[in-house]
Amino acid sequence: MTHKEFYIWLDGLMTNRDWTTIKQIDIERIQNKIKEVKDDLRYSPKIAVCVHLYHHDMWDEIKEYLNNIDHPYKLYVNICEYTPNESLPDFNWEEYLRLNPDLSSNNLLTKDKVTKHFLRFGIKENRNYKQTQIDLIDNINSYKDNSVILKSPNKGMDIGGFLYTYKHVDDDTDIILKIHTKRGLGDTSNPSNSLKVHGVNKAKKIGEEWFKNLMNGVLKNKNQVNNIINEFTLNPKCGMVGFKLYNNYSVNIKEMEKIYKLINVHPTEKNPFFVGGTTFWVSNVVMKKYFTNENIDKILDILPYGYVHEPSPNHAMERIFGCFVYNDQKEIKIIT
Numbered sequence: 001m002t003h004k005e006f007y008i009w010l011d012g013l014m015t016n017r018d019w020t021t022i023k024q025i026d027i028e029r030i031q032n033k034i035k036e037v038k039d040d041l042r043y044s045p046k047i048a049v050c051v052h053l054y055h056h057d058m059w060d061e062i063k064e065y066l067n068n069i070d071h072p073y074k075l076y077v078n079i080c081e082y083t084p085n086e087s088l089p090d091f092n093w094e095e096y097l098r099l100n101p102d103l104s105s106n107n108l109l110t111k112d113k114v115t116k117h118f119l120r121f122g123i124k125e126n127r128n129y130k131q132t133q134i135d136l137i138d139n140i141n142s143y144k145d146n147s148v149i150l151k152s153p154n155k156g157m158d159i160g161g162f163l164y165t166y167k168h169v170d171d172d173t174d175i176i177l178k179i180h181t182k183r184g185l186g187d188t189s190n191p192s193n194s195l196k197v198h199g200v201n202k203a204k205k206i207g208e209e210w211f212k213n214l215m216n217g218v219l220k221n222k223n224q225v226n227n228i229i230n231e232f233t234l235n236p237k238c239g240m241v242g243f244k245l246y247n248n249y250s251v252n253i254k255e256m257e258k259i260y261k262l263i264n265v266h267p268t269e270k271n272p273f274f275v276g277g278t279t280f281w282v283s284n285v286v287m288k289k290y291f292t293n294e295n296i297d298k299i300l301d302i303l304p305y306g307y308v309h310e311p312s313p314n315h316a317m318e319r320i321f322g323c324f325v326y327n328d329q330k331e332i333k334i335i336t
Contacts, residue, residue, distance in 0.1 A: 044233070045175050046173050047174065048173040048175070049066065050076045050078070050165045051180065053078060054154070054158070054161070054181050056132070062181065068220070070226065074146070076147070077140050080151070083155075096114055096130075100127055150168060152164040156313070157314050160314070163300055166287065171288070174232070175284060176281070176282050178278065179215065179218065179219070182207060183207040183211070190308070192307070194206050194207065213243055217241075217242050218241065228241050237329075238331060240286070240325045240332040241335050247273050251315075255311050262298050265324075267326070273322055274319045275322065275332060278317075286325055299317065
C-alpha cells in the first residue's frame, strides 16, 4: 500500500466520526494498514547498481557481494579495457578476425589490415576482440537478466566509467549503488605509489584490504543492505552511504574549481565530507540535480586516459560527489 492509498483509506474510515469515538478494532485496523505502508516503502525504491569492471577477473568476487541485495534492482556493468589509438598487449588479430567475420567479406585478411581496422573502427563500433570478452558478457547476463552492459575507453578510471554508465541509468531510479574493482597497483606504465613504496606482494595485500573495506561499507551482508535502503526510504536527509568519510581537499582543490566552473556548480559547504574510494550508495535526487548528459560530457572530455596520481580531475570528482550531497542539504552516513 502506498502513502496515497493509505490516506484515501483513512479518509474513508474517518468519514462521519472523530478520534474521540474511534473503537479499538478501528485502531487495530489502522495499525495493520500502517504496517502495509511500511512494508511497501521498504521494497518500493527503484535501485540501479552501477559496476565499473576494469579488472575482469574480479567479476566473480563482485557477484558474491551483489548476492547481499535482496531488493529488486537493475544491473549496469561498464567494461573498460582500452585506450583509443593504442594497440592492446593481448590483441590477437586472428581471433579478432574470427569473431568479426564481416571483415573477411571486405577483404581484410592480413595482420596489418585487421589491426588497423581494430584501431580505427573496432573500438568505436564496440566490437569484441577476444573470446574472453564474450565469455564475460555471457557470465554477466546469466547472473542477472536484462543487465545493461556498456563499454568505454579507459578514461577517468572508475569515475569515467560511472559517468559513462550514469547517462544510461533509467531516469526514474531512486537509489544508485556505485561500485568498482580495485587492486591499487596502477598500471604497467604508471604504477601506484603503494606499488613503488611497498613492492608487489605488500601492495597487493593493501589493495585487497582497501577493496574489502570499501565493499563492506556498502554490501557487507543482507542486513546491512536492508538497513541502508530503509535509511534512504524513510529518512529524506540521507543522501549518501559509504565506508569512511574524508575531507582532505587541498591537493585537488584547483582541479575541483575547474570542474565547478565547467558545470556551473558552487559548493555551499566550505569543507564537506566525501566518501573515499568512490564506492557508495547515493540518492538519485542528488545526482539528477547536478548531472545532465551535457555536463557529463564536459567532465568526460577533461578526464585523463589510464591510471593517474593526485592531483587529477578523477580525484576532484571523488570529492565533488560529496559536495553535491551537502549542496542538496542532505547527509552522508556510515551504516554498519
